[in-house]
Amino acid sequence: MITDIERRCSSVLILVNVLLEQVAELSQTDCTDGIVTTHQRLLLEKAGLTGPPGAGKSTFIEAFGKFLTDSGHKVAVLAVDPSSSTTGGSLLGDKTRMPELSRDMNAYIRPSPTSGTLGGVNRRTNEAIVLCEGAGYDVILVETVGVGQSEFVVADMVDMFVLLVPPAGGDELQALKKGIVEVADLVVVNKADGDLLPAARRIQAEYTSALKFVRPRSVVWKPRVIRVSSLTKEGIPKAWDRMTGFRNKTWNSGELDMKRRRQHRVWMWNHIQDSMIKLFRQHPSVQRLIDRMEDRVMRGEITPGAAADALLREFQKSPKTSNPEQIQQDEL
Numbered sequence: 001m002i003t004d005i006e007r008r009c010s011s012v013l014i015l016v017n018v019l020l021e022q023v024a025e026l027s028q029t030d031c032t033d034g035i036v037t038t039h040q041r042l043l044l045e046k047a048g049l050t051g052p053p054g055a056g057k058s059t060f061i062e063a064f065g066k067f068l069t070d071s072g073h074k075v076a077v078l079a080v081d082p083s084s085s086t087t088g089g090s091l092l093g094d095k096t097r098m099p100e101l102s103r104d105m106n107a108y109i110r111p112s113p114t115s116g117t118l119g120g121v122n123r124r125t126n127e128a129i130v131l132c133e134g135a136g137y138d139v140i141l142v143e144t145v146g147v148g149q150s151e152f153v154v155a156d157m158v159d160m161f162v163l164l165v166p167p168a169g170g171d172e173l174q175a176l177k178k179g180i181v182e183v184a185d186l187v188v189v190n191k192a193d194g195d196l197l198p199a200a201r202r203i204q205a206e207y208t209s210a211l212k213f214v215r216p217r218s219v220v221w222k223p224r225v226i227r228v229s230s231l232t233k234e235g236i237p238k239a240w241d242r243m244t245g246f247r248n249k250t251w252n253s254g255e256l257d258m259k260r261r262r263q264h265r266v267w268m269w270n271h272i273q274d275s276m277i278k279l280f281r282q283h284p285s286v287q288r289l290i291d292r293m294e295d296r297v298m299r300g301e302i303t304p305g306a307a308a309d310a311l312l313r314e315f316q317k318s319p320k321t322s323n324p325e326q327i328q329q330d331e332l
């Protein structure tokens with residue numbers, strides 16, 4: 001269920017986005033160029049953070065975020081929760097998970113959007129990043145649960161990707177490692193304290209060797225593995241040091257700027273894809289045919305390809321499409 005506040009926040013977000021687009025159109029500049037200067041963009045840190053449930057993401061973000069706000073930064077924590085679009089639940093972004101940071105005037109924690117398609121949820125997260133940049137947050141952390149495809153979507157929204165892991169092995173971790181390690185710029189082994197310290201050292205060595213087999217994505221940065229304790233705060237400054245190291249190197253080489261430009265292109269196409277699907281589904285003649293075609297495909301009377309072609313022909317036949325403004329309303 002969407003609460004009234006969430007509904008209003010979404011409306012405000014969409015309204016601000018529309019305004020940003022109009023300002024960009026008027027000045028014929030890139031939307032983000034209009035609100036964030038080059039100097040600000042150089043100092044901006046946008047990182048994705050993922051890890052399996054129980055790795056200590058909330059505890060880490062709380063400790064890391066406090067360290068940053070104490071050093072004069074403004075920190076925004078956003079969340080992408082793939083389960084929220086299907087179950088209506090929200091694993092992430094809950095303010096009670098980070099009680100101290102959520103009370104901090106220099107931190108903003110945005111709960112995960114809990115409605116809409118995954119595309120819509122991601123789109124709103126991406127728009128929230130742009131708004132946080134404009135509002136002067138210089139560190140933006142986008143948190144995801146490390147179990148789905150969302151990491152790869154988030155990797156297209158942020159400058160760097162951080163994987164947080166607990167000092168434990170097992171099959172679950174092996175599976176997790178394979179996909180995500182390929183997009184990780186920094187692996188943080190959490191809970192490196194007390195009795196868990198020897199295990200944390202072992203996991204650090206394991207990830208360090210796993211990273212050797214990953215195809216490098218940058219010519220100036222080699223992914224690192226560090227140990228931290230979010231409880232004792234040991235290693236927290238080092239995590240920040242590594243993140244700024246990544247940003248400075250990739251910025252100076254031009255890689256970061258190029259990556260951000262490419263991401264804008266990816267998101268343009270993501271938006272087009274989302275909108276096209278909605279237009280398609282809302283097209284009156286397509287709507288009349290969809291149920292029949294789905295039925296025939298399921299009964300094996302027609303191949304999926306032939307059914308898709310029939311629907312696409314119907315869509316192309318009449319240029320009449322639904323009102324895009326109506327689509328935005330429906331998204332809410």
Ligand SMILES: Nc1nc2c(ncn2[C@@H]2O[C@H](COP(=O)(O)OP(=O)(O)OP(=O)(O)O)[C@@H](O)[C@H]2O)c(=O)[nH]1
Binds near residue numbers: 052059230
């Ligand atoms: N010893 C130790 N325990 C930690 C550390 N960080 C987190 N924990 C503990 O690990 C457990 C899980 O921490 P959370 O921060 O809730 O983990 P999470 O990844 O956010 O978990 P989800 O909310 O389920 O996604 C809690 O009992 C924490 O107290 C750490 O650095 N050292």
